[in-house]
Amino acid sequence: MYSRLEITVEPDKFWDHCGIFGITNHPEAARNVYLGLYALQHRGQESAGIVTSDGRRLHLEKGMGHVADFFDERKLTRLIGSHATGHVRYSTQGASFPRNAQPILIDGWRGQIALSHNGNLLNAAELRFQLERDGSIFQTTSDSEVILHLIARSRKETFEEALMESLSVVQGAYSLLIQTPTKIFAVRDPQGFRPLSIGKLDHSWVFSSETCAFDLIGAVRVRDVECSEIVKWDLHEDRLESIMIPKPPKPAHCIFEHVYFSRPDSVVFGKGVNNSRYQMGRILAQEAAVEADIVVPVPDSGLTAALGFADQSGIPFRFGLIRNHYVGRTFIEPKQAIRHFGVKIKLNPVAEILQGKRVILIDDSIVRGTTSQKIVEMVRAAGAKEVHMRISSPPTISPCYFGIDTPTKNELIASSHTVEQIREFLHADSLHFLSLAGLKRAVGDHKNFCTACFSEEYPLPIETGRSQLDLFRKET
Ligand code: AMP
DSSP states (O other): OOOEEEEEOGGGTTOOOOEEEEEOSOTTHHHHHHHHHHHTGGGOOSEEEEEEEOSSOEEEEEEESOHHHHOOHHHHHHOOSSEEEEEEEOOSSSOOOGGGOSSEEEEETTEEEEEEEEEEESSHHHHHHHHHHTTOOOSOSOTTHHHHHHHHHOOOSSHHHHHHHHHHHOOEEEEEEEEOSSEEEEEEOTTOOSOOEEEEETTEEEEESSTHHHHHHTOEEEEEOOTTEEEEEETTTOSEEEEEOSSOOOOOEEHHIIIIISOTTSEETTEEHHHHHHHHHHHHHHHSOOOOSEEEEOTTTTHHHHHHHHHHHOOOBOOOEEEOTTOOSEEEEESSOOTTHHHHTTEEEOHHHHTTOEEEEEESOOSSSHHHHHHHHHHHHTTOSEEEEEESSOOOOSOOSSSOOOOOGGGOHHHHSOHHHHHHHHTOSEEEEOOHHHHHHHTTOSSSEEOHHHHOOOSSOOHHHHHHHHHHHHHO
16 A cells, blocks of 8 residues: 655756857847756756847746756747846755746846856855945846846946956856847857757857757857957847957866767767767777677766777667666655665666676766666666676765766765775676776867866866855855
8 A cells, every 4th residue: 555755866966057049130039048048957957047139128927847847838929029048957056946047137237148157166155255245136146147146237338248258257158148138149158068069050159058959940150259258249240249358268078978968969069979988888898898798888877988889899789778768857765765766767777688688887977876776787687697887987985076967075976985886885796997098088078178076187276266265165
Protein backbone atom coordinates (compact mmCIF):
# COMPACT_ATOMS: atom_id res chain seq x y z
CA MET A 1 0.00 0.00 0.00
CA TYR A 2 1.55 3.28 -1.12
CA SER A 3 0.70 6.77 -0.04
CA ARG A 4 1.91 9.43 -2.44
CA LEU A 5 3.96 12.54 -1.96
CA GLU A 6 5.75 15.04 -4.13
CA ILE A 7 9.51 15.14 -4.27
CA THR A 8 11.97 17.32 -6.12
CA VAL A 9 14.76 15.87 -8.26
CA GLU A 10 17.84 16.91 -6.35
CA PRO A 11 20.70 16.41 -8.81
CA ASP A 12 19.58 19.27 -11.06
CA LYS A 13 19.32 21.75 -8.24
CA PHE A 14 22.51 23.77 -8.46
CA TRP A 15 23.35 23.02 -12.03
CA ASP A 16 22.85 24.77 -15.29
CA HIS A 17 23.23 28.33 -16.45
CA CYS A 18 21.78 30.66 -19.05
CA GLY A 19 21.00 31.15 -22.70
CA ILE A 20 20.36 34.40 -24.54
CA PHE A 21 18.80 35.14 -27.91
CA GLY A 22 17.87 38.29 -29.85
CA ILE A 23 16.59 39.45 -33.23
CA THR A 24 16.38 42.80 -35.03
CA ASN A 25 13.95 44.11 -37.55
CA HIS A 26 11.47 41.25 -37.85
CA PRO A 27 7.65 41.39 -38.04
CA GLU A 28 7.47 38.35 -35.77
CA ALA A 29 10.31 39.27 -33.41
CA ALA A 30 8.79 37.80 -30.22
CA ARG A 31 7.88 34.51 -31.86
CA ASN A 32 11.39 34.12 -33.26
CA VAL A 33 12.92 34.77 -29.85
CA TYR A 34 10.47 32.26 -28.40
CA LEU A 35 11.75 29.66 -30.86
CA GLY A 36 15.36 30.65 -30.23
CA LEU A 37 14.92 30.22 -26.49
CA TYR A 38 13.14 26.94 -27.08
CA ALA A 39 16.29 25.68 -28.83
CA LEU A 40 18.41 26.98 -25.92
CA GLN A 41 16.24 25.39 -23.23
CA HIS A 42 19.05 23.01 -22.21
CA ARG A 43 21.00 26.09 -21.00
CA GLY A 44 18.41 26.97 -18.34
CA GLN A 45 15.08 25.53 -17.29
CA GLU A 46 14.11 27.67 -14.36
CA SER A 47 12.77 30.85 -15.91
CA ALA A 48 12.23 32.42 -19.30
CA GLY A 49 11.64 35.95 -20.54
CA ILE A 50 11.29 38.05 -23.68
CA VAL A 51 11.42 41.80 -24.13
CA THR A 52 10.28 43.47 -27.35
CA SER A 53 10.39 47.02 -28.65
CA ASP A 54 7.91 48.85 -30.85
CA GLY A 55 10.46 51.64 -31.42
CA ARG A 56 9.16 53.72 -28.48
CA ARG A 57 8.58 51.43 -25.51
CA LEU A 58 9.82 48.07 -24.30
CA HIS A 59 7.35 45.29 -23.51
CA LEU A 60 8.33 42.47 -21.17
CA GLU A 61 6.95 39.06 -20.28
CA LYS A 62 8.94 36.80 -17.99
CA GLY A 63 8.34 34.14 -15.39
CA MET A 64 9.18 30.75 -13.99
CA GLY A 65 9.14 27.56 -16.02
CA HIS A 66 10.12 26.22 -19.40
CA VAL A 67 9.75 28.41 -22.48
CA ALA A 68 6.84 26.41 -23.90
CA ASP A 69 5.06 26.29 -20.53
CA PHE A 70 5.43 29.94 -19.57
CA PHE A 71 4.66 31.56 -22.92
CA ASP A 72 1.22 31.23 -24.46
CA GLU A 73 -0.53 32.89 -27.36
CA ARG A 74 -1.78 35.75 -25.17
CA LYS A 75 1.66 36.63 -23.80
CA LEU A 76 3.27 36.47 -27.24
CA THR A 77 0.55 38.68 -28.69
CA ARG A 78 1.26 41.29 -26.02
CA LEU A 79 4.92 41.33 -27.06
CA ILE A 80 4.59 43.82 -29.90
CA GLY A 81 7.47 45.27 -31.86
CA SER A 82 10.08 44.39 -34.40
CA HIS A 83 13.14 43.76 -32.28
CA ALA A 84 13.42 41.53 -29.28
CA THR A 85 15.78 39.79 -26.87
CA GLY A 86 15.23 36.95 -24.45
CA HIS A 87 16.74 34.78 -21.77
CA VAL A 88 16.46 31.33 -20.24
CA ARG A 89 17.90 30.95 -16.79
CA TYR A 90 18.94 28.63 -14.10
CA SER A 91 20.50 30.55 -11.25
CA THR A 92 24.25 30.53 -10.92
CA GLN A 93 24.08 33.55 -8.62
CA GLY A 94 21.02 34.90 -6.94
CA ALA A 95 18.03 33.01 -5.68
CA SER A 96 15.37 31.29 -7.71
CA PHE A 97 12.54 33.87 -7.57
CA PRO A 98 10.29 35.11 -10.35
CA ARG A 99 11.79 38.57 -9.92
CA ASN A 100 15.25 37.20 -10.67
CA ALA A 101 14.09 36.04 -14.09
CA GLN A 102 15.61 37.93 -17.00
CA PRO A 103 15.57 40.14 -19.05
CA ILE A 104 15.82 42.66 -16.20
CA LEU A 105 14.10 45.90 -17.21
CA ILE A 106 14.76 49.31 -15.67
CA ASP A 107 13.33 52.71 -16.47
CA GLY A 108 15.80 55.49 -15.63
CA TRP A 109 16.73 58.94 -16.84
CA ARG A 110 18.22 57.35 -19.95
CA GLY A 111 14.90 55.64 -20.65
CA GLN A 112 14.15 51.95 -20.60
CA ILE A 113 16.97 49.41 -20.67
CA ALA A 114 16.61 45.61 -20.64
CA LEU A 115 19.46 43.24 -19.91
CA SER A 116 19.97 39.53 -20.55
CA HIS A 117 23.16 38.10 -19.08
CA ASN A 118 24.91 34.76 -19.46
CA GLY A 119 27.90 34.43 -17.16
CA ASN A 120 28.90 35.36 -13.67
CA LEU A 121 30.46 38.57 -12.39
CA LEU A 122 33.33 38.29 -9.93
CA ASN A 123 32.95 41.68 -8.27
CA ALA A 124 29.16 42.02 -8.27
CA ALA A 125 28.71 42.01 -4.48
CA GLU A 126 31.35 44.68 -3.99
CA LEU A 127 29.88 46.86 -6.76
CA ARG A 128 26.39 46.34 -5.42
CA PHE A 129 27.45 47.44 -1.95
CA GLN A 130 28.93 50.66 -3.36
CA LEU A 131 25.90 51.31 -5.56
CA GLU A 132 23.43 50.74 -2.73
CA ARG A 133 25.42 53.00 -0.46
CA ASP A 134 25.09 55.66 -3.16
CA GLY A 135 21.32 55.22 -3.27
CA SER A 136 20.66 52.50 -5.86
CA ILE A 137 17.64 50.34 -5.11
CA PHE A 138 17.98 46.85 -6.52
CA GLN A 139 14.98 44.82 -7.69
CA THR A 140 16.69 41.44 -7.87
CA THR A 141 19.39 39.47 -6.06
CA SER A 142 21.02 38.59 -9.37
CA ASP A 143 24.61 39.70 -10.04
CA SER A 144 23.58 40.90 -13.50
CA GLU A 145 21.61 43.88 -12.22
CA VAL A 146 24.74 45.84 -11.23
CA ILE A 147 25.50 46.42 -14.91
CA LEU A 148 22.16 48.20 -15.35
CA HIS A 149 22.72 50.38 -12.28
CA LEU A 150 26.19 51.31 -13.45
CA ILE A 151 24.78 52.37 -16.83
CA ALA A 152 21.93 54.28 -15.20
CA ARG A 153 24.25 56.15 -12.82
CA SER A 154 26.92 56.98 -15.39
CA ARG A 155 27.30 60.69 -16.14
CA LYS A 156 28.48 59.98 -19.68
CA GLU A 157 26.46 61.63 -22.35
CA THR A 158 25.72 58.79 -24.73
CA PHE A 159 24.44 55.33 -23.94
CA GLU A 160 27.46 53.77 -25.64
CA GLU A 161 29.89 55.73 -23.45
CA ALA A 162 27.94 54.81 -20.34
CA LEU A 163 28.00 51.15 -21.33
CA MET A 164 31.75 51.25 -21.94
CA GLU A 165 32.33 52.95 -18.61
CA SER A 166 30.22 50.34 -16.81
CA LEU A 167 31.96 47.43 -18.48
CA SER A 168 35.34 48.84 -17.56
CA VAL A 169 34.57 48.22 -13.86
CA VAL A 170 32.85 44.84 -13.96
CA GLN A 171 35.03 41.75 -13.81
CA GLY A 172 34.19 38.21 -14.77
CA ALA A 173 32.14 36.44 -17.38
CA TYR A 174 29.47 38.23 -19.37
CA SER A 175 27.83 37.56 -22.68
CA LEU A 176 25.11 40.19 -22.80
CA LEU A 177 22.17 41.37 -24.84
CA ILE A 178 21.14 44.88 -23.88
CA GLN A 179 18.06 46.41 -25.43
CA THR A 180 16.64 49.93 -25.47
CA PRO A 181 13.57 51.06 -27.41
CA THR A 182 15.72 51.69 -30.51
CA LYS A 183 18.90 49.63 -30.03
CA ILE A 184 20.34 46.23 -29.27
CA PHE A 185 23.88 45.73 -27.99
CA ALA A 186 25.54 42.30 -28.03
CA VAL A 187 28.55 42.20 -25.72
CA ARG A 188 31.26 39.73 -24.74
CA ASP A 189 33.83 40.04 -21.95
CA PRO A 190 37.58 40.18 -22.77
CA GLN A 191 38.00 36.44 -22.09
CA GLY A 192 34.91 35.47 -24.10
CA PHE A 193 34.13 32.89 -21.42
CA ARG A 194 30.59 32.24 -22.63
CA PRO A 195 29.61 31.93 -26.28
CA LEU A 196 27.61 34.47 -28.30
CA SER A 197 27.18 34.27 -32.07
CA ILE A 198 25.78 36.60 -34.71
CA GLY A 199 23.52 35.25 -37.45
CA LYS A 200 21.52 36.55 -40.38
CA LEU A 201 17.91 35.78 -41.27
CA ASP A 202 16.72 37.64 -44.40
CA HIS A 203 16.77 41.31 -43.31
CA SER A 204 17.28 40.55 -39.62
CA TRP A 205 20.36 40.17 -37.48
CA VAL A 206 20.17 37.41 -34.91
CA PHE A 207 22.19 36.86 -31.72
CA SER A 208 22.37 33.57 -29.87
CA SER A 209 24.34 31.73 -27.19
CA GLU A 210 24.41 28.74 -29.50
CA THR A 211 23.98 28.26 -33.22
CA CYS A 212 21.46 25.41 -32.81
CA ALA A 213 18.92 28.22 -32.28
CA PHE A 214 19.83 29.74 -35.67
CA ASP A 215 19.11 26.42 -37.35
CA LEU A 216 15.59 26.26 -35.92
CA ILE A 217 14.55 29.63 -37.37
CA GLY A 218 16.51 29.25 -40.61
CA ALA A 219 19.21 31.83 -39.77
CA VAL A 220 22.82 31.46 -40.87
CA ARG A 221 25.81 31.98 -38.57
CA VAL A 222 27.92 34.98 -39.61
CA ARG A 223 30.53 35.12 -36.84
CA ASP A 224 30.98 35.31 -33.07
CA VAL A 225 30.81 38.52 -31.08
CA GLU A 226 34.55 38.90 -30.40
CA CYS A 227 36.22 39.07 -27.00
CA SER A 228 35.98 42.70 -25.68
CA GLU A 229 33.52 43.57 -28.43
CA ILE A 230 30.25 45.50 -28.30
CA VAL A 231 28.15 44.96 -31.41
CA LYS A 232 25.60 47.74 -31.75
CA TRP A 233 22.43 47.68 -33.81
CA ASP A 234 20.35 50.81 -34.21
CA LEU A 235 16.79 50.87 -35.53
CA HIS A 236 17.42 54.02 -37.55
CA GLU A 237 20.56 52.78 -39.28
CA ASP A 238 19.76 49.07 -39.38
CA ARG A 239 23.36 47.89 -39.60
CA LEU A 240 25.84 46.46 -37.13
CA GLU A 241 28.59 48.62 -35.70
CA SER A 242 31.53 47.23 -33.76
CA ILE A 243 32.94 49.02 -30.72
CA MET A 244 35.71 47.68 -28.48
CA ILE A 245 35.59 47.74 -24.67
CA PRO A 246 38.78 49.47 -23.46
CA LYS A 247 40.15 46.18 -22.09
CA PRO A 248 42.37 44.05 -24.32
CA PRO A 249 40.91 40.73 -25.48
CA LYS A 250 42.42 37.72 -23.69
CA PRO A 251 40.53 34.69 -24.99
CA ALA A 252 39.74 32.04 -22.36
CA HIS A 253 36.68 30.26 -23.71
CA CYS A 254 34.97 27.76 -21.45
CA ILE A 255 36.12 24.29 -22.45
CA PHE A 256 33.22 22.78 -20.50
CA GLU A 257 30.84 24.14 -23.16
CA HIS A 258 32.44 21.62 -25.51
CA VAL A 259 32.60 18.86 -22.89
CA TYR A 260 29.02 19.10 -21.63
CA PHE A 261 26.95 22.25 -21.82
CA SER A 262 26.41 23.12 -25.44
CA ARG A 263 24.39 21.00 -27.79
CA PRO A 264 26.47 18.86 -30.16
CA ASP A 265 24.67 20.41 -33.14
CA SER A 266 26.04 23.87 -32.23
CA VAL A 267 29.15 25.64 -33.45
CA VAL A 268 30.64 27.14 -30.30
CA PHE A 269 33.75 29.36 -30.31
CA GLY A 270 33.92 28.65 -34.04
CA LYS A 271 34.13 24.87 -33.58
CA GLY A 272 31.56 22.13 -33.99
CA VAL A 273 30.75 20.66 -30.58
CA ASN A 274 29.92 17.29 -32.11
CA ASN A 275 33.40 16.94 -33.54
CA SER A 276 35.08 18.00 -30.28
CA ARG A 277 33.16 15.37 -28.34
CA TYR A 278 33.78 12.70 -30.94
CA GLN A 279 37.52 13.46 -30.81
CA MET A 280 37.44 13.34 -26.99
CA GLY A 281 36.07 9.81 -27.29
CA ARG A 282 38.66 8.76 -29.85
CA ILE A 283 41.58 10.14 -27.86
CA LEU A 284 40.19 8.57 -24.68
CA ALA A 285 40.17 5.19 -26.44
CA GLN A 286 43.83 5.72 -27.39
CA GLU A 287 44.77 6.76 -23.86
CA ALA A 288 42.78 4.18 -21.92
CA ALA A 289 42.14 1.07 -24.00
CA VAL A 290 40.59 -1.95 -22.30
CA GLU A 291 39.34 -5.30 -23.52
CA ALA A 292 35.57 -5.35 -23.53
CA ASP A 293 32.49 -6.48 -25.46
CA ILE A 294 30.45 -3.29 -25.82
CA VAL A 295 30.71 0.51 -25.48
CA VAL A 296 27.67 1.99 -23.72
CA PRO A 297 27.06 5.73 -23.41
CA VAL A 298 25.41 7.41 -20.44
CA PRO A 299 22.74 9.28 -22.38
CA ASP A 300 22.70 12.05 -23.39
CA SER A 301 25.93 13.46 -21.95
CA GLY A 302 28.18 10.56 -23.03
CA LEU A 303 26.68 9.83 -26.45
CA THR A 304 29.02 11.54 -28.89
CA ALA A 305 32.20 10.65 -27.01
CA ALA A 306 31.06 7.01 -26.85
CA LEU A 307 30.70 6.96 -30.65
CA GLY A 308 34.27 8.24 -30.96
CA PHE A 309 35.48 5.66 -28.44
CA ALA A 310 33.69 2.81 -30.24
CA ASP A 311 34.99 3.84 -33.68
CA GLN A 312 38.55 4.18 -32.42
CA SER A 313 38.58 0.93 -30.43
CA GLY A 314 36.53 -1.15 -32.84
CA ILE A 315 34.34 -2.28 -29.92
CA PRO A 316 30.61 -2.22 -30.82
CA PHE A 317 28.48 0.71 -29.62
CA ARG A 318 25.24 -0.32 -27.90
CA PHE A 319 22.39 1.62 -26.31
CA GLY A 320 22.56 -0.21 -22.98
CA LEU A 321 20.97 2.63 -21.03
CA ILE A 322 17.75 4.35 -22.06
CA ARG A 323 16.85 7.82 -20.94
CA ASN A 324 13.34 9.02 -20.24
CA HIS A 325 13.28 12.45 -21.89
CA TYR A 326 10.06 13.55 -20.29
CA VAL A 327 11.20 13.81 -16.68
CA GLY A 328 10.02 17.06 -15.14
CA ARG A 329 11.29 18.85 -12.10
CA THR A 330 8.86 17.31 -9.66
CA PHE A 331 7.02 14.04 -9.75
CA ILE A 332 5.24 11.61 -7.49
CA GLU A 333 7.07 8.71 -5.92
CA PRO A 334 5.78 5.91 -3.72
CA LYS A 335 6.42 6.68 -0.09
CA GLN A 336 8.19 3.40 0.42
CA ALA A 337 11.69 4.18 -0.83
CA ILE A 338 12.70 2.71 -4.17
CA ARG A 339 16.45 2.19 -4.40
CA HIS A 340 18.15 4.84 -6.53
CA PHE A 341 14.81 6.24 -7.54
CA GLY A 342 16.27 9.61 -8.62
CA VAL A 343 18.55 7.99 -11.20
CA LYS A 344 16.09 5.27 -12.25
CA ILE A 345 13.45 7.78 -13.17
CA LYS A 346 15.86 9.15 -15.79
CA LEU A 347 17.82 6.07 -16.87
CA ASN A 348 16.95 2.42 -17.27
CA PRO A 349 19.34 -0.38 -18.29
CA VAL A 350 18.58 -2.72 -21.17
CA ALA A 351 19.27 -6.13 -19.64
CA GLU A 352 19.35 -8.03 -22.96
CA ILE A 353 22.22 -5.82 -24.11
CA LEU A 354 24.20 -5.83 -20.86
CA GLN A 355 23.72 -9.43 -19.69
CA GLY A 356 27.05 -11.23 -19.33
CA LYS A 357 28.97 -8.43 -21.11
CA ARG A 358 32.19 -6.61 -20.34
CA VAL A 359 30.93 -3.05 -20.59
CA ILE A 360 32.80 0.20 -21.24
CA LEU A 361 30.57 2.91 -19.81
CA ILE A 362 31.22 6.40 -21.20
CA ASP A 363 30.19 9.68 -19.60
CA ASP A 364 31.47 13.22 -20.05
CA SER A 365 32.38 14.10 -16.45
CA ILE A 366 32.24 13.15 -12.81
CA VAL A 367 31.30 15.90 -10.40
CA ARG A 368 30.22 14.51 -7.03
CA GLY A 369 30.40 10.90 -8.17
CA THR A 370 27.03 10.00 -6.71
CA THR A 371 25.13 9.65 -9.99
CA SER A 372 27.94 7.69 -11.61
CA GLN A 373 28.05 5.31 -8.65
CA LYS A 374 24.35 4.55 -9.03
CA ILE A 375 24.69 4.06 -12.77
CA VAL A 376 27.55 1.58 -12.35
CA GLU A 377 25.50 -0.35 -9.83
CA MET A 378 22.48 -0.30 -12.13
CA VAL A 379 24.49 -1.67 -15.06
CA ARG A 380 25.92 -4.42 -12.88
CA ALA A 381 22.48 -5.31 -11.54
CA ALA A 382 21.32 -5.69 -15.14
CA GLY A 383 23.86 -8.49 -15.60
CA ALA A 384 27.07 -6.82 -16.82
CA LYS A 385 30.11 -8.96 -16.07
CA GLU A 386 32.56 -6.04 -15.87
CA VAL A 387 32.05 -2.28 -15.84
CA HIS A 388 34.90 -0.09 -17.10
CA MET A 389 34.16 3.58 -16.66
CA ARG A 390 35.72 6.02 -19.13
CA ILE A 391 35.27 9.77 -18.74
CA SER A 392 35.74 12.09 -21.72
CA SER A 393 37.23 14.94 -19.66
CA PRO A 394 39.84 15.17 -16.89
CA PRO A 395 38.89 14.98 -13.19
CA THR A 396 36.85 18.06 -12.17
CA ILE A 397 38.98 19.47 -9.35
CA SER A 398 37.96 23.14 -9.05
CA PRO A 399 34.71 25.08 -9.05
CA CYS A 400 33.80 27.46 -11.86
CA TYR A 401 33.44 31.18 -11.11
CA PHE A 402 32.55 32.09 -14.67
CA GLY A 403 28.99 30.94 -15.07
CA ILE A 404 28.87 27.17 -14.77
CA ASP A 405 27.34 26.11 -11.54
CA THR A 406 29.63 23.51 -10.08
CA PRO A 407 29.43 22.61 -6.41
CA THR A 408 32.04 23.86 -3.92
CA LYS A 409 35.53 22.38 -4.05
CA ASN A 410 35.02 19.96 -1.18
CA GLU A 411 31.93 18.49 -2.89
CA LEU A 412 33.95 17.70 -6.02
CA ILE A 413 35.03 14.12 -5.49
CA ALA A 414 38.19 14.53 -7.60
CA SER A 415 39.43 17.46 -5.53
CA SER A 416 40.15 15.15 -2.60
CA HIS A 417 40.29 11.62 -4.07
CA THR A 418 42.72 9.88 -6.39
CA VAL A 419 41.45 8.16 -9.53
CA GLU A 420 41.89 4.82 -7.76
CA GLN A 421 39.84 6.03 -4.77
CA ILE A 422 37.10 7.28 -7.10
CA ARG A 423 37.12 3.89 -8.88
CA GLU A 424 36.60 2.19 -5.54
CA PHE A 425 33.78 4.59 -4.68
CA LEU A 426 32.08 3.85 -8.00
CA HIS A 427 32.61 0.09 -7.66
CA ALA A 428 33.93 0.09 -11.23
CA ASP A 429 36.39 -2.53 -12.50
CA SER A 430 38.50 0.23 -13.97
CA LEU A 431 38.28 4.02 -14.33
CA HIS A 432 40.11 6.43 -16.64
CA PHE A 433 39.71 10.12 -17.34
CA LEU A 434 40.79 11.86 -20.54
CA SER A 435 44.05 13.73 -19.97
CA LEU A 436 44.07 17.54 -20.09
CA ALA A 437 46.45 17.41 -23.05
CA GLY A 438 44.04 14.99 -24.77
CA LEU A 439 41.09 17.28 -24.12
CA LYS A 440 42.95 20.27 -25.54
CA ARG A 441 43.88 18.24 -28.59
CA ALA A 442 40.24 17.22 -29.05
CA VAL A 443 39.10 20.86 -29.22
CA GLY A 444 41.95 21.59 -31.61
CA ASP A 445 43.34 24.54 -29.70
CA HIS A 446 45.92 24.76 -26.98
CA LYS A 447 45.78 28.35 -25.85
CA ASN A 448 42.37 29.94 -26.06
CA PHE A 449 40.40 27.90 -23.55
CA CYS A 450 39.69 28.27 -19.85
CA THR A 451 40.38 24.87 -18.28
CA ALA A 452 40.15 26.00 -14.65
CA CYS A 453 37.68 23.29 -13.59
CA PHE A 454 40.26 20.67 -14.62
CA SER A 455 43.54 22.52 -13.98
CA GLU A 456 42.76 25.04 -11.23
CA GLU A 457 44.45 27.64 -13.47
CA TYR A 458 42.02 30.52 -13.45
CA PRO A 459 42.39 33.12 -16.22
CA LEU A 460 41.33 35.87 -13.77
CA PRO A 461 42.14 36.24 -10.07
CA ILE A 462 39.24 34.58 -8.29
CA GLU A 463 39.75 35.74 -4.70
CA THR A 464 36.92 38.24 -5.01
CA GLY A 465 34.83 35.77 -6.94
CA ARG A 466 35.10 33.24 -4.17
CA SER A 467 33.80 35.56 -1.47
CA GLN A 468 31.13 36.91 -3.84
CA LEU A 469 29.83 33.45 -4.49
CA ASP A 470 29.76 32.66 -0.78
CA LEU A 471 27.88 35.88 -0.16
CA PHE A 472 25.26 35.13 -2.80
CA ARG A 473 25.03 31.47 -1.78
CA LYS A 474 24.36 32.32 1.86
CA GLU A 475 21.51 34.46 0.83
CA THR A 476 19.91 31.89 -1.48
P1 AMP B 1 28.04 12.59 -10.61
O1 AMP B 1 28.40 11.15 -10.83
O2 AMP B 1 27.04 12.74 -9.49
O3 AMP B 1 29.22 13.43 -10.45
O4 AMP B 1 27.27 13.08 -11.92
C1 AMP B 1 27.88 13.00 -13.15
C2 AMP B 1 26.89 13.41 -14.21
O5 AMP B 1 26.55 14.80 -14.05
C3 AMP B 1 27.44 13.26 -15.62
O6 AMP B 1 26.49 12.57 -16.39
C4 AMP B 1 27.58 14.68 -16.13
O7 AMP B 1 27.20 14.76 -17.48
C5 AMP B 1 26.62 15.46 -15.31
N1 AMP B 1 27.06 16.85 -15.10
C6 AMP B 1 28.31 17.32 -15.01
N2 AMP B 1 28.33 18.66 -14.81
C7 AMP B 1 27.05 19.03 -14.79
C8 AMP B 1 26.40 20.28 -14.62
N3 AMP B 1 27.09 21.39 -14.40
N4 AMP B 1 25.06 20.29 -14.67
C9 AMP B 1 24.35 19.14 -14.83
N5 AMP B 1 24.90 17.94 -14.98
C10 AMP B 1 26.23 17.89 -14.96
